[in-house]
Amino acid sequence: MINKNQNLIKQNKGQIAIIVLLASAIILTLGLSVSKKTITETKITTDEESLKQVFNTAESAINNYLNTGVVNYTTEGSGATVVSSVVGNSSSLVSEGQILANSNQLFWLVNHDTDNNIGSGYYTGTSVDLKVNDGFNGSLKIDYFYKDAGGNFGVKRLGYNFGGNDLVTGFSANASTTVTLDLTAGSPLLLSIIPLGAPTGLTLSGSSNFPGQGEELIASGSTGSDVKTQIKTRYIYQAPSFLMDAITARNIIQ
Amino acid sequence: MREYLGNIFRKIIKKNKIGFSDYFAVTTLVLVLVLSLIFKFNFNELTDSRLFAAYDTPIPPTAVPTAVPTAVPTVAYNCPSRCSNNYGCKRANSFTSSTADCNSPIGTVSYSDDCSCNFNEADANCIANCKCSTCTSDSATLQAYRVSCSALKDYAPVFGGLVIKNDSGVEVETEAGNRNQICQTEFNGNRSLTFEVTASDQDGITNITSGGSVTLTWNGRTIPQLGYTENGVVGVFTFGWTGVDTMSSSWDNSAAIYPLKVTIMDSVGTSIADSSRSFKAWNCQIPISGTIYDATEASQPFCPTNGFSKLPDSSVLNFTSLTFQNGPVTKNMTVNPDGISYDSGSNGLTWGVDNYIPKFNDKISLSDSVMKSQSSLEADSTCGNWYLDTKNIDPYSSDPTIMADFSGILIQDPWWQASGGGVISNNKINGQVPVTCTSNCKISLSSLVSAPEVVNETTKSLEDAQDWLYFGTSAIKLANVNTNYNYFYNQFFVKKGVGTVINSGTTIANVGNLGSDTNSIYFINGDLTITGDIENANKFLMVIVSGDITVTQDVKKVDGVLVANNIYAIGESDTQLVFNGSLFAFNNVDFSRGYITRLTNNFTPAVVVNYDPKLMFNMPGSVVKILTNWQWGN
Numbered sequence: 001m002i003n004k005n006q007n008l009i010k011q012n013k014g015q016i017a018i019i020v021l022l023a024s025a026i027i028l029t030l031g032l033s034v035s036k037k038t039i040t041e042t043k044i045t046t047d048e049e050s051l052k053q054v055f056n057t058a059e060s061a062i063n064n065y066l067n068t069g070v071v072n073y074t075t076e077g078s079g080a081t082v083v084s085s086v087v088g089n090s091s092s093l094v095s096e097g098q099i100l101a102n103s104n105q106l107f108w109l110v111n112h113d114t115d116n117n118i119g120s121g122y123y124t125g126t127s128v129d130l131k132v133n134d135g136f137n138g139s140l141k142i143d144y145f146y147k148d149a150g151g152n153f154g155v156k157r158l159g160y161n162f163g164g165n166d167l168v169t170g171f172s173a174n175a176s177t178t179v180t181l182d183l184t185a186g187s188p189l190l191l192s193i194i195p196l197g198a199p200t201g202l203t204l205s206g207s208s209n210f211p212g213q214g215e216e217l218i219a220s221g222s223t224g225s226d227v228k229t230q231i232k233t234r235y236i237y238q239a240p241s242f243l244m245d246a247i248t249a250r251n252i253i254q
Numbered sequence: 255m256r257e258y259l260g261n262i263f264r265k266i267i268k269k270n271k272i273g274f275s276d277y278f279a280v281t282t283l284v285l286v287l288v289l290s291l292i293f294k295f296n297f298n299e300l301t302d303s304r305l306f307a308a309y310d311t312p313i314p315p316t317a318v319p320t321a322v323p324t325a326v327p328t329v330a331y332n333c334p335s336r337c338s339n340n341y342g343c344k345r346a347n348s349f350t351s352s353t354a355d356c357n358s359p360i361g362t363v364s365y366s367d368d369c370s371c372n373f374n375e376a377d378a379n380c381i382a383n384c385k386c387s388t389c390t391s392d393s394a395t396l397q398a399y400r401v402s403c404s405a406l407k408d409y410a411p412v413f414g415g416l417v418i419k420n421d422s423g424v425e426v427e428t429e430a431g432n433r434n435q436i437c438q439t440e441f442n443g444n445r446s447l448t449f450e451v452t453a454s455d456q457d458g459i460t461n462i463t464s465g466g467s468v469t470l471t472w473n474g475r476t477i478p479q480l481g482y483t484e485n486g487v488v489g490v491f492t493f494g495w496t497g498v499d500t501m502s503s504s505w506d507n508s509a510a511i512y513p514l515k516v517t518i519m520d521s522v523g524t525s526i527a528d529s530s531r532s533f534k535a536w537n538c539q540i541p542i543s544g545t546i547y548d549a550t551e552a553s554q555p556f557c558p559t560n561g562f563s564k565l566p567d568s569s570v571l572n573f574t575s576l577t578f579q580n581g582p583v584t585k586n587m588t589v590n591p592d593g594i595s596y597d598s599g600s601n602g603l604t605w606g607v608d609n610y611i612p613k614f615n616d617k618i619s620l621s622d623s624v625m626k627s628q629s630s631l632e633a634d635s636t637c638g639n640w641y642l643d644t645k646n647i648d649p650y651s652s653d654p655t656i657m658a659d660f661s662g663i664l665i666q667d668p669w670w671q672a673s674g675g676g677v678i679s680n681n682k683i684n685g686q687v688p689v690t691c692t693s694n695c696k697i698s699l700s701s702l703v704s705a706p707e708v709v710n711e712t713t714k715s716l717e718d719a720q721d722w723l724y725f726g727t728s729a730i731k732l733a734n735v736n737t738n739y740n741y742f743y744n745q746f747f748v749k750k751g752v753g754t755v756i757n758s759g760t761t762i763a764n765v766g767n768l769g770s771d772t773n774s775i776y777f778i779n780g781d782l783t784i785t786g787d788i789e790n791a792n793k794f795l796m797v798i799v800s801g802d803i804t805v806t807q808d809v810k811k812v813d814g815v816l817v818a819n820n821i822y823a824i825g826e827s828d829t830q831l832v833f834n835g836s837l838f839a840f841n842n843v844d845f846s847r848g849y850i851t852r853l854t855n856n857f858t859p860a861v862v863v864n865y866d867p868k869l870m871f872n873m874p875g876s877v878v879k880i881l882t883n884w885q886w887g888n
Contacts, residue, residue: 055886102732116875139724141676141702145867153868155674157701159722168702169723189871196704197728231886237878239870241734242838243815246675246698246865248733249839253677253705254684 050227053078058221058231065217066235073219080221087234088213095202096234099195101138104241107204109188111211112237122187125207130193131178137163138198139171140179143244146186156185167197192244213237411462411518413528414452414488416470421446421496432531433511435649436501437538437605445501445535448494449477453518459489465521472533473505473512506536511650539602540629540644540654542587545595546573546620547661550689550713555624555661557637562626562661568593570664572619572852578603578610578642585610603644603656610642612658619665621690621856627658663690666712668848668860670823672698675836675865676722679705680733687719688712690856696720701865704729738840739800742817743777746798750876753777759801765790765813768797773874774814788812793872795835805831807847815869823847823861828854833863 053075061073061080071082088108099105111121132140142158159171160179181191193202204210214236222228242248418426418434426440426447441447453468455461462468463482468491470477477493484490495501511534519525548571549561576587576596585603587596603610612625628635629647631654647654666688677683677698683705685697689712697703697710702722706729710719717723746752753775754768760778762768763786768776774795781801787810788795795814797803803818807825813834821837823845831847845861854860 101728102730112875112878116878118871141724145871147871153866153871155865155867157676157722159702167724167728169717170721194732196724229886239873239878240737240838241732242678242737242817243836243870243873244675245678245701245836246672246833246863247837247843248678249680249821249837249841249843250733250735251679251681251839251841252684253679253682253839253843254686254845 047227050078050223050225051229054080054221054223054227054229055231058219058229061219061221062217062231062233065219078221078223078227080219083218083220085216085218086212086214087216087236088210091206091209093204093210093213098133098199098201099193100199101195101197104192104194104244105202106213106236106238107191107193107202108211108213108237109183109190116237118189119211121211122189123183123206123208123210126182126184127207128181128183128191129178129205130181130191131203131205132162132195133200134177135163136177136195136198136200137165138200139165139167139196141168141194141196142179142181143190143192144181144183144185144188145190145192146183146188148186153189154186165197192241408461408520408522408524409456410524410526411453411455411466411520413516413518413526414454416514416516416528416531417450417452418533419448419450423448428531431650433533433650434531435511435534436536437649439606445503446495446497446499447501448480448492448496449514451491451493451516451518452488453491454488455520457520459484459487461520461522462518463489467517467519469517471515471517473507473535475505501535503537507534534650536649538605538649539598539600540605540647540656541598541602542578542642542656542658543595543597544627544658544660546571547659548664549622549624549661550663553689554622554663557624558626558635561624562659566594566620566664570619572617572665573614574618575615577613579613580607580610583607603642605644605647605649605654608641608643608645610644611640612642612660617852619852620660620662621665621853623660623662625658625660627656629657630655663856665852666690666855668846668855669712670845670861670863671696671859672701672863673865674700674867675863676701677703677705678732680730680735681705682707683709683725685710685716685719686712687714688856689714692857698722704732706730733838737817737838739777739779739798739817739819742798746775746877747777752874752877753798755779759783761785762788764788765795773876775874782818784809784812788814790814794869794874796869796873805847813866820844826850827860830858831861833861835863835866835869837863 057073057075057078058080060075061071061082064073065071065082065084071084073080073082093107095105109123111119113119130140130142139159139161142160144156144158146154146156148154158181159168160174161167161171162174162177164173164175166173191204195202214234217231217233217235219231219233220228221230247253418428420426420441421444422442424440426434426438428434429438436445436447449470451468451470453459453462455466463484468479468489470479470491470493478495480492480494480496482489482491511532513529513532516528517525518527546566547555547562548564548566549555551564552561555561571594573589573593573596575589578585578587583604585598585601587601588599589596614620614623623640624638625640625642626635626637627639627642631648631651635657642656642658644656647656667686669686669688671687671694675698683697683703685703685708687695687697687710691714695714695718697720700721702724703720704724706725706727708716708720708723708725710716712719742753743755747755752773754771755777756769757779759780759782760767761783763784765788774790774792776797778797778799778801780799782797782799782803784803784805785808789811790813797814797816799816799818801818802820802822803816805812805821805823807827809831810827810829811832811834815835815838816833817838817840819840821839821843823831824847826848828850837843847860849855849858849860
């Protein structure tokens with residue numbers, strides 16, 4: 001009985017050695033793998049921190065520009081330069097992508113002064129063409145604000161149903177994708193346009209340049225290790241949408 | 255007696271055998287004749303008791319009048335023979351009936367013209383102006399004979415006429431049909447009146463005044479006699495009421511007209527009566543009743559039928575009083591418990607009055623009212639007049655009444671309106687433009703109304719109440735959901751340093767109570783109550799409230815932009831509340847304000863929000879330029 005067990009022990013010694021050898025190989029492999037990943041992630045973390053630093057620098061550069069008007073901004077290990085451009089100042093204005101249904105888009109027809117108050121530079125055309133996306137089958141609520149010869153502010157309310165729909169009772173049917181808006185009521189100030197029922201992009205075309213709609217700022221930041229980023233922002237002249245109407249409420253009006 | 259003697263003589267002439275009694279009678283007669291010639295005996299002084307045969311029937315006790323006025327010259331005559339014909343009074347000594355001889359003047363009546371008497375004849379059978387008088391029986395013989403029967407000659411009294419006079423003694427002429435009624439204007443509106451009966455008698459007026467009588471009865475009652483005057487042979491007998499003694503209302507006979515019966519009796523008992531004139535005494539009140547109808551659905555009532563079928567909701571109608579007014583005279587009606595009908599009760603309209611004007615309580619919810627009236631005597635109604643006349647109603651009819659119905663448009667609930675700007679909600683808009691509105695009758699004039707649910711809560715259809723209308727499931731999120739107090743506080747005050755913060759609820763009666771912020775932007779961390787007009791002299795005013803804004807009834811005008819959780823306009827006023835600007839509620843906008851004179855609600859909104867575009871362009875520049883787009887890339 002004892003001999004039998006001793007023989008079994010001798011026979012298994014080789015198998016154990018093999019098992020130990022395999023286990024060591026696996027452990028070595030895994031160890032090397034982890035080590036490589038750690039080295040890589042260390043490098044990524046270093047890049048992200050640099051990028052974050054650059055981003056923050058760029059953002060700070062914009063804020064610095066908005067507050068001081070200085071375009072260059074530097075901080076420890078990074079710097080950013082702000083490039084400002086006026087949005088608009090062309091005979092065509094395009095909405096910033098699709099305008100969501102029931103959200104408004106403003107097209108300014110008067111410039112703003114340095115204090116952001118409305119100025120006296122008006123769009124000089126007597127009309128504009130407003131184009132919606134092809135296939136748009138919603139409606140447009142258009143509010144045209146102007147100042148008459150007496151200096152009084154006025155608003156002209158317009159409405160169109162597109163694509164053969166009758167979404168809004170009382171709106172005019174418009175078979176094409178373009179409507180021409182008459183602006184002769186006075187010195188043009190603003191077009192407030194709300195797509196109803198469906199989103200659409202909007203393009204406003206005129207016979208002369210439109211005033212600036214706001215300001216586009218592009219801040220380009222970098223670090224000494226050549227990590228770069230850009231932040232582009234637009235600051236458009238806006239007003240609370242409820243100021244376009246008489247009564248607005250989230251719940252019940254009665 | 256003549257017949258008796260005649261029979262005897264006929265027996266003698268015909269040589270008939272006569273009996274002892276006949277012999278005795280003839281002998282006695284001859285003897286009497288002889289003695290009369292000797293003693294010049296007056297035949298007329300004989301009583302006929304010994305000459306008359308007995309009647310078959312007993313003499314009634316006192317069937318004939320006994321009173322013989324001393325002033326009336328009557329002549330009593332012995333009845334010379336048995337009264338056997340059908341006439342109570344006839345020529346004496348004649349066996350023929352005749353009425354011709356009784357009209358001889360009194361005092362000169364000859365024997366042959368005497369009024370003789372027939373026993374038990376009714377006076378009605380007497381010949382004219384003759385009257386049977388006392389008859390007595392022969393008590394000595396106990397025979398029920400008419401032994402002493404006399405007749406007198408008496409003329410009947412004469413009715414001269416009946417005059418009615420008012421309290422001033424002025425004669426009131428008879429109306430068609432020989433009648434009068436107490437409510438004639440000639441009676442001056444009071445019940446002091448007299449009746450004058452004129453009477454005469456050929457036998458002399460004393461034949462009436464002494465022992466006779468004149469009575470005036472009406473409606474089974476005797477009108478009190480006030481006096482008597484004499485004008486020659488004519489007497490004037492006055493009846494009625496004068497001064498404070500007026501005809502009591504207990505005499506009234508509104509249901510019918512009754513004759514005035516004049517009865518004149520002379521002293522002998524001869525009477526005449528006249529009932530040719532009639533009179534009606536009543537309270538001059540014509541009961542009136544009616545119902546109010548709702549013609550709102552018919553837009554307005556049209557005479558005589560449209561709008562007179564639907565009964566109104568009494569809780570809406572608010573019918574509390576109705577008067578019919580004629581100058582200073584007011585007739586108050588009683589409103590029935592149903593709240594939609596009325597009745598005059600005992601306070602009917604006075605007959606004979608024109609132009610009764612109906613007047614309802616001030617706050618009745620009825621406009622464009624039309625009245626339709628009809629008296630109980632009319633076959634058709636009168637519609638369209640705003641007055642009632644009672645003069646044309648026949649006062650002699652039995653119990654006249656008036657029905658006066660009204661129809662109109664129920665006064666509407668208060669309502670509000672936007673002008674120049676849209677009304678936008680993310681949930682629901684309850685328009686209240688009334689069907690009674692006549693011009694500019696829209697929820698929003700010249701602009702869009704948009705919400706997932708939009709209704710006009712009156713009978714005016716939504717399509718009529720609004721031109722531009724966008725509703726349904728897609729009409730959501732037009733109202734910016736972010737622009738509440740905190741948003742503006744952060745955007746304006748925190749980031750831009752714009753505005754003045756008031757850290758508690760407050761009440762303001764004018765714009766100065768807010769303070770003097772450079773940009774006229776105020777943050778109120780609490781509720782705001784506006785009790786006076788907010789007139790903004792600056793280009794811009796914005797009040798941003800974390801709680802609710804309540805505008806009370808004394809406010810007529812609020813300029814500026816109001817932002818709050820809820821915005822209320824409450825109370826009642828006869829002045830319209832006008833907001834000039836824009837209102838934004840994070841929750842609800844609720845205008846319950848109405849007009850004190852509720853009728854104004856039918857036509858004019860109690861609250862108007864006039865959109866003012868200048869406010870948007872006069873916002874401080876520091877808060878109008880905002881970030882709209884942000885992109886990041888390498």
